[in-house]
Amino acid sequence: MPEGPSIVILKELIEKFEGKKIREAFGNAKIDISRLAGQKIIAFRSWGKQFFICFKDFSIRIHFLLFGSYSLDEQIKPDRSLRLALIFSKGSIYFYTCSVKIPEDDLDTMLDWKADVMSDDWDPARARKKLKAMPDTLVCDALLDQQIFSGVGNIIKNEVLFRIRVHPETRVGDLPPRKLGDMIREARQYSFDFLEWKKNYVLKKNWLAHTKKTCVRCSIPLIKKYCGKTARRTSFCTNCQVKY
């Protein structure tokens, strides 16, 4: 569920509730749920893996972490921890096992919208600038940095590095400028491919490296290693992916 493209899918599915008034709200989220009833939803916004329900004077931030889920217009699913339910005169939204918060700060001051790889405001030059400032960081960690590539998760990381044929333990500063450009471009491009595949339920089928045992290019076994400071699972080919 949690990578950026999945949140974009949620945003599209939920759009019909924009401008609608909440009739009833409940759940075990640790926020003041009583203030929600009667509120009109001004907009839904997404920033990377974060999803925002915006009202006139405040907003709710939903983060699905690893196990979060949601359902629309359904009965509440049993045996799942219901964090927040929003009931409308026509339809409903249920959020399960996710983080629910009401941020103190204004979203536009809190978030760099140009860092969201799925956004129309995505700014690759800005990403490059941020990367230039951290030459010692490994590329596998850099791709997961939400301040640079908001929305990129572990799947996208693995697939991008395989696509651009770069070893995950390459230092950012050691990447040739062209490869750095490739990484920034593919972080966005793969996210959109992810979006289309996910919509068509063929995401897994299109994985080239993530969870794979052998290289689709040269057939040798892929390395599975928990790379970098983030120590997330990384699959890569020591033959096809160059360490600069």
Add this chain to the structure above:
DNA sequence: TGCCATGTTAAACT
């Protein structure tokens, strides 16, 4: 059945 995973935060350390 047990292990592991599309993630982040906060506490506990050095």
Add this chain to the structure above:
DNA sequence: GAGTTTAACATGGC
């Protein structure tokens, strides 16, 4: 205090 490591959270798929 900084930077780090560890624990916690919680569900479903293989």
